[in-house]
Amino acid sequence: MGTVSASRMETFLAVSRQGSIRGAAGQLHITEAAVSAAVSHIEKQLGAKLITKSGRGIVLTEAGRVYAEYCRTILGLMKEAHAAVLRAETGRLRIGVVATAGEYLLLKLLASFRNRYPDIELSLSVHPRDVLFLELHHHETDLVIAGRPPRDTGLVIRARRASQLVVVGAPEHSPDPLRSTWLLRGRGSGTRDATLNLLDQLEITPATLTLGSHGAVLAAAREGLGVTLMHSDALVGDLESGLLHVLAVEGTPLDRPWHAVTTRTPPPTARLFLSHILDPTEVGAAAFHAR
Structure with a gap:
């Protein structure tokens, strides 16, 4: 052959x-x-x-x-x-990230990383969690920041950062979470899965409305179209401005840390990025903690 x-x-x-x-x-x-x-x-x-x-x-x-x-x-x-045979400081780094972490967490980390290592070629892909871990499994991405990877995939959690999922709604509509419409992300989203699991635990079958992105979900929640389960990292501005408020729901908040995940043999640039995000002197409060 x-x-x-x-x-x-x-x-x-x-x-x-x-x-x-x-x-x-x-x-x-x-x-x-x-x-x-x-x-x-x-x-x-x-x-x-x-x-x-x-x-x-x-x-x-x-x-x-x-x-x-x-x-x-x-x-x-x-x-x-x-990429592995190139010097880490002049190589290429392909990062995959779920939308919420990409917009509210990763961009700050990337900005400081780029200032520190300007010669590294960066590329970023934003997809649902399941797609990202499949890309990582096929070595099409070097590092993923998302929820926990599936078991028995050979992927390795290198670092994590605390985050919580809370239920929010618009204050002026005074929504009752047990009787409201629940706003959902699209299929493949870890937040969607967590929401459906929570509804099962609450033993309720409310009306649901699926929207394509976390931005659309938040916009719908602000307009009073329903309540939603969302990462606290994405809510800082809305909570401070009063556009949304946290609702008391049994079983919440849920601890759902962000994970930095690689294969067993990450390239040098991925290792360099991991060192960077683990260093609070470089990234401040956004720092991850070693696994």
Whole structure:
């Protein structure tokens, strides 16, 4: 069996994500013939059928789905290996973060980190928790700041910072949490899961309204559309201004610390960032604590 180049793996992944040869060609800015040739080459090398027609597009076979997972990991490791041989102070750091931590916590940390290490190339991805940990598992991200990672994934919690989830609503509407509409984040959100678990513990089945982002949830709460469970880090301004207030709900506040998570072999830049956020002389009250 011959080898498959990284470029052909990238092409195959584009096909799997786009669901068509044409879509992959457009994404990669190459011809459809080149895409088809790359997929055919891989299938010949593996001796397995990876794609099959479905309507006007294509879908992955079971072998194709398995191979796509390996391609993600292999390509992620190749990029990680390249970063690992560079000096930490001049390398690249890919950080993944959930929206709440990204807006209210990470930006301050990144600002001081960039001032301290201006030659490090930073990239930031903001996704729901489940997506971030999948990217980290495939070595497509170097470090994630979110809630606790799933068990048995091989991911390592390197540091944590205390945070709480509290229930809030608009004061002028005097909402009763047990009879109000509950405002939810989208699927894949750790806060959404915590909210649904809390409702189960309270043994209530209130009306719910799902909104796409924590910003939309907060805006809806301010307008009196319902109550919501939210990280205290995201509420400082609204609580101080009186736009929202904390509601007494049995079982809250919930301790839900932020976690800085990596694989077992983080690159030097990730280790440098961890050292930075663990240093209160550099980041003040935003500092994490070692695991």
